[in-house]
Amino acid sequence: MKFSRASLGLAASSCLFAAPALAGQSPIDPADTAFMTFATALVLLMTMPGLALFYAGMVRKKNILATMAQSLGATAIVSLLWLALGYSLAFRGAGPLIGDASAALLRGIGLDTVSGWAKTIPEMLFCAYQMTFAVITCALVGGATADRMKFSAFLLFCVLWLFIVYVPSAHWVWGGGFLAQWGLIDFAGGTVVHINAGVAGLVAALMIGTRTGYRRENFSPFDLSMAFAGLGLLWVGWFGFNGGSALGVGSRAVYAIVATHFAACAGALVWSGLEWVHNGRPSVLGLISGAVAGLGTITPASGYVLPWHGMVIGALAGGVCFWTSTVMKARLGYDDTLDVFGVHGVGGVLGTLLAGVFATASISASDGQAGISGLIEGNAHQLAVQAAGVAVVTLWCVVGSAISLKIVDLLVGLRVAPDDERLGLDLALHGEALHP
Numbered sequence: 001m002k003f004s005r006a007s008l009g010l011a012a013s014s015c016l017f018a019a020p021a022l023a024g025q026s027p028i029d030p031a032d033t034a035f036m037t038f039a040t041a042l043v044l045l046m047t048m049p050g051l052a053l054f055y056a057g058m059v060r061k062k063n064i065l066a067t068m069a070q071s072l073g074a075t076a077i078v079s080l081l082w083l084a085l086g087y088s089l090a091f092r093g094a095g096p097l098i099g100d101a102s103a104a105l106l107r108g109i110g111l112d113t114v115s116g117w118a119k120t121i122p123e124m125l126f127c128a129y130q131m132t133f134a135v136i137t138c139a140l141v142g143g144a145t146a147d148r149m150k151f152s153a154f155l156l157f158c159v160l161w162l163f164i165v166y167v168p169s170a171h172w173v174w175g176g177g178f179l180a181q182w183g184l185i186d187f188a189g190g191t192v193v194h195i196n197a198g199v200a201g202l203v204a205a206l207m208i209g210t211r212t213g214y215r216r217e218n219f220s221p222f223d224l225s226m227a228f229a230g231l232g233l234l235w236v237g238w239f240g241f242n243g244g245s246a247l248g249v250g251s252r253a254v255y256a257i258v259a260t261h262f263a264a265c266a267g268a269l270v271w272s273g274l275e276w277v278h279n280g281r282p283s284v285l286g287l288i289s290g291a292v293a294g295l296g297t298i299t300p301a302s303g304y305v306l307p308w309h310g311m312v313i314g315a316l317a318g319g320v321c322f323w324t325s326t327v328m329k330a331r332l333g334y335d336d337t338l339d340v341f342g343v344h345g346v347g348g349v350l351g352t353l354l355a356g357v358f359a360t361a362s363i364s365a366s367d368g369q370a371g372i373s374g375l376i377e378g379n380a381h382q383l384a385v386q387a388a389g390v391a392v393v394t395l396w397c398v399v400g401s402a403i404s405l406k407i408v409d410l411l412v413g414l415r416v417a418p419d420d421e422r423l424g425l426d427l428a429l430h431g432e433a434l435h436p
Contacts, residue, residue: 033122035248036125039244042239043237044135047071049233051071053230057221058285061434062427064226065430066426067142071142078135082134083106086131087103091103091115091126118248133192141201145204147211148209149414150415150416165400169192187245193299200401201344204414231291234295256302260310270290270317271290274319290317290322293317296344298351301355301359304360304374306360317350356375356384
């Protein structure tokens, strides 16, 4: 039996979190290992260079290198912290709130060691796969404060936020914690990744304040062709993000990939169509924003729903995220530079709730275990659990993000000086320019 994210809520808290193989009887499956190695590479590709290009193409020329540096900085520091302690706290131990340090510095993980959450691949590979999720979640937050946050502040924020917000919520949802025990379903990160990134981005944007000249100066993207290339890498990488969350080769991974693709297509068309009606013309920025909205929103539901459900979820994402990123943002006046909250936060909430609506038991059923049904199959309780999970993760993220940002502000300060912001972060923070 393969363990997937879908089965975490049903897993007994007493399951073996690491089980060395019997001599001559390795449980490791070569096909699953090959698939998950490829999926791990795809998800890492989403951050470097996917997200780096996507974000950098949407800021002004003077901040492109600084924006890219945040993605690389997050990749480096989060990877090391994850392997040192983050993985163990998230996926070892059976506590309802947090795991334990039994695998700190990857202690005890050998060549044939497997995790109870992924029994057919090496635990080292499972650890690395989960690491790529932590990396991109922290990197996503930086888009909300692009153009004005210190690089040192961002790196310190990643350190604190990883352990205060990301690791606990990953344990709650995927590591056998209390939300998994409640029965929350989140196939690939609606709560852990997208709600956390979006809510943290909004909190950071509010605490740091608006960019100098916001709503008075021209903040048009410097090079949307970079953002378009970044979207392409993100879109393909998302197949590893969602498909890989099946944690092995099989039909469920294929269904998740197809649903993901349909959601991205529908999101792009609906966002662009609404923009066409609203502004009189469709923009490239609207097309790529709608695609990302569809990708993020299908994420928690991707391994529980039929492919045509993915199309419906993507279409809803395109409409809802368009409204929150344009109309609502303008009315409330907050400066979320790259719409991290409007796309990822709102999309994460919507997708997590819709997982409780569209979940189809036949998709998640395996080895004699009944699958999980949603509202359309008569299980209203699942939607209630999803709503409770959204509320818990959102509240904890607000509190934990505010605490993390306040500590950073006290230690190094959050925002660059006004003169540095006008000069541009590339020169002010890194002493470099895109085109000298």
